[in-house]
Amino acid sequence: MAARRGTVVMAVVILVLTQLMFVVDTSIVNVALPDIGRELGFSSAGLSWVITAYALTFGGLILLSGKVGSVIGPRRALLLGVTVFVIASVIGGLAGSAGFLVGARALQGVGAALAAPSVMVLLMGVTTPGPQRSRAMAMFVLAVGAGAAVGLLAGGVLTQTLGWRWVMFVNAPIGVLVLLGTWRNLPEMGRRRTALDVGGAAASIVAMVALVFAFTSAADRGWTSSVVLGAFALAVVSLVVLVACERRHPHPVMPLAFFSSMRSAGPLLSMLVVPAGQVGFLFFTTLLTQQVLGFTPIQTGLALVPFTLGLIATNQLTPRLLPRLGERVIGIPGLSGLVLGIAWMALVAADAGPDTSIVTVLLPSILLGAGAGATFAPVTAVIMHQAPSEHIGAAAGLNQGLQQLGGGMGLAVLTSVLAATGGLEHGLGTTLLATAAFPLAGLILFGIWARRIPAPDTPHA
Template sequence: MSTQPLQSAGHDPGDDRVIPPGQRPAASDHSPSAQRLRYPAVIVLCLTQLILVIDNSVVNVALPQIRHALGFSATGLSWVVTSYALVFGGLVLLSGKVGSIIGPRRALLIGVSIFTVASALGGAATMPAMLIAARILQGLGAALAAPGTLVLLMSITRPGPQRARAMTVFVLAISIGAALGLLLGGLLTTSLGWEWVMFVNIPIGLVVLVGVRLLVPEAPRAPARLDVGGAVASTTGMTALVYGLINAESQGWASPPVLVSFALAIAGLLALVLIERRHAAPVVPLEFFTQMRSAAPLVAMMLIPAGQAGFLYFAALFTQNALGFTPLQTGLSVLPFSAALLVTNVLTSRLVTRLGERIVGSLGMAGLLAGLVWMSRIDAADTFAGGLLGPFVLLGLGAGLTIAPLTAVIMHQAPPAHVAAASSLNQAMQQLGGALGLAVMTTVYGSAAAGGAGEAGAIATALTAGVVFPLLALTLFATWARPTTTTH
């Protein structure tokens, strides 16, 4: 994969034209332009990722107000969250291929534009159908924009310390997104009203659009005929799988809608394998899954969000239901997690340069595992300081050491022609992981609560089940990850 910076002499970062690799002037590894990390461009790309990640958690806090204001039914309200996740998760594999054809920068700009307009429509909604439609449109924009963030980040950075520093900023956007969403949602809902959990995306989206236009050059495109069969199969399989996982707890794992969803998912994914074996430009290159060195990090990327989504969900339940916190207090309660993650991120790039991704990532996953085990010991007599503060800090430290090395391994080992596909798979695995973790852990929680375990006991049981996710991720990553940087 070419690691030469794309902005060379005479190239306007606002120009969509792509200079063929063979015609670009060679940059010396020791030249200032080759050594300097373009932080403004990195920050704009990370801001893009941040607004896509926080969108669900920021809306979650406002759900009670949304139900009262727009007249949602109890079952209909769940679609405010489900519709976004469903469209985002279902289309992200296809959108990565579209981005590689039209250019990841152009795809990102179109996606963020759609997302921003949809946010304005959502905030102005006066009835349930309007808000659901806006959320579907937001998911479409997010799916189109998300794969391009990593592709463009890779294209403007060089392997080694420079890329490691960029990845630490990127992982901060991913890892604190859900926690920041809880805090931001609480602040906005309490002070301005539920509409502002949607309206807040408008100024951020405009900043992203201007920033990308001015600061981020286009990455090489891969002109090819769109794999229509693979596109239909991947969209069907992913959408059905995410839908089944999201609704498994509320409707039951053996309910007809969930079983039909899983059957469609299996059929879609089997069809995808058969189609991609014969296509010259597949939506999902199968070579990612033919060797454990490439498959294991992707599976680990699914398992880590599974555990993390569960931790944030049950932390919100415990603080509000057991401790009596307001939504704003719940948002503030996750600040120790965010602070620990921020501190670790400052050190991660240096640690990766010295120790390599496998050691640093494995240490982070061990921290996540220990944090979940600690939090699973919570009981009804615990206070925030006694039951949650310590696990929050340990989970933050672990998250800060995990996502950047894991993402770097996934992206670095992708062949040049499949970088966009690797980014799409990375995003898809995160969406699947969050849905899987919540489906499994909320099912365990519901069973324990029905068995008389009480609120705290049911949460502890669910978190104990969630320990499996970081444990499996640690095993896979520590065994199969391969270094991408030279250690000192």
């Protein structure tokens, strides 16, 4: 059911603004991390939970929330998700302790997971095929690409002028505008009954949280601590339960068919490890620029903007080249750019001092962004084309979920590396070098096992 002609433009604007709000939230907090850590008393390892808590609930629940939207209706799912997101943002801005903020960030992830799958469903529903839908999709892609830059700049400005709490509070007026616009301009789509794999989604979240908690706690408690060993044991049990649930459920959130061979699993595992490199880069570069090089939050935001500009440039070019050159020809250089960009930043961190120029941060940021822009479209295309036709929807949700989960899990591992190699003062260079190992693993997984897509006329995801 399409919206009336007079409301289409407003409906598209509201949906694009919603997507922009979620994308901005993944980066706006990064620049504020040093200030958050100082005021709320986070340890270096604990600070990573500000990023990880959001990623885990977002990535874990998005496997289930797409089906929830089809049961209650995508418009209702969007309204419910954005409401939760706004409430959690206000709670986070008022947080007086580290645990309170981490809980608010986790709740933000719940809201984003509920709403995000419905954005694309509603965008397709309110537009008609042809130029109208093409223009709407172009705006959507621009929001995804530009969101990181907007977040980094906004995070720097808000942190330096109004304080870090405003990187959370800013979501409230935007979210209220989205809610009002959705209520007035978006129609409800059809609903359908489907069996929800609640057990599989719950088991996957428990497994991921337990793994992240184990890696993060190991930095403070040691690898032989009973708490750490218990968390690893819980993760193993949860993974066993997950496999059992997915074998029995008619509509699993994580179909085991995706992992039946390395040819099909390789690109999925690549999508799990590659975001860990990107998230780690942004997290540790923020600490490097502010706590080692003495940059202000605004200077840090500006220093990381070239990363997003490089990403946008190659992200716009990649869809035009994919049908001609194929996924491997584009994806392998993209992944190589990620590896080299992070390794370059590791060299900068190893020699960082008071006289280090901002230019030394800008150059690897550009290379990394260009690599990222040439990576995600080819890997996603292979994942979607290799997915069985009955599991296309699950593949789309799993693809997005793995990106969030991979970032959270990777950051947990890397904070343990930072603690083991001397902390911020001595271990940043080594930790960033370890960060490069994640996209390197993705390069191997994708390069060896990704199947070349032979049909040039098939649209790419």
